[in-house]
Amino acid sequence: MTESQYIDKKIISTFRENNLKVTPQRIAIAKYVLNNSEHPTAKRIYQEIRMAHPTVSVATIYATLKVLKEIGFIQELNLPDGQSRFDPNLEPHAHLICEKCGDITDWEDPLLSELVSNISNDAHFIVSASGLNLNGVCRKCQEDENT
């Protein structure tokens, strides 16, 4: 079984386990977001899915993303550009959000997981998702300024 087939099976079985009907739209959206680490917006996902499913509507995109969030496949990010973005990486990680070019880069640091865990314990707060956002200017845009 190929990697892709394995992901298909995983997606389908997880839908079934959660008493959700397995529709082509759901599979397509799930596959797309689970394989995409570029924090796509709903609009971007819509455009992408429409290539294979031309009649899909935005409402379906939003409804499916909500479901994917509920079954723990993805998390919704709240970043400064006024639209939600979606991320299959549920581990604590940082987002470096460049105010110049709009680029959003992931950054992993083992200290972060530890910190989230500490705060969760100290504050008696059950964490379902987390994210450290750093707003500022990325390396590339700093270099461009000196040109």
Add this chain to the structure above:
Amino acid sequence: MTESQYIDKKIISTFRENNLKVTPQRIAIAKYVLNNSEHPTAKRIYQEIRMAHPTVSVATIYATLKVLKEIGFIQELNLPDGQSRFDPNLEPHAHLICEKCGDITDWEDPLLSELVSNISNDAHFIVSASGLNLNGVCRKCQEDENT
């Protein structure tokens, strides 16, 4: 000079330093957000300011908040409720965002400042604002569930 008078002076002089006209609306909005640690939304700020300035418009609220952000008085938070919130605390700190009651609590941890500083250095990213968001269930809502 009282604390309140000192804040007034500070606000006015900072506006002047940034070549911004000092208007009653701006002073009122600045005073309100600088003294409020409850992460108010634009709508909330509008309602509050309207009590003393009944003709103020939402556009002025948004424009002034943008200006306050630019001169480094506040930061804009992106939280899951679809509207921006504003925070005068510019130090790295965490937000515990309860999915049940919607409450947003600040949490300070010295490790966080260190972590932000490390990432900034390692990634060569100039940080202008930061925030660690923890989504989940707060202590109070957990207790309510067991009742």
Add this chain to the structure above:
DNA sequence: TTCTTATTTAAGAACAATTATTAACTAATA
């Protein structure tokens, strides 16, 4: 396989947060 039914979907209307437009107003300087 075909039937039945509860879900899901597509399409577009509705909604809410934010931004843009523009004419009237006003703070700051001369």
Add this chain to the structure above:
DNA sequence: TATTAGTTAATAATTGTTCTTAAATAAGAA
């Protein structure tokens, strides 16, 4: 006090997201 560039109020426009409803469909039963 007069000038003017910047600011404001009112409202229209825009944009992301959710709601509504009739048609379509997945999943289990017959």
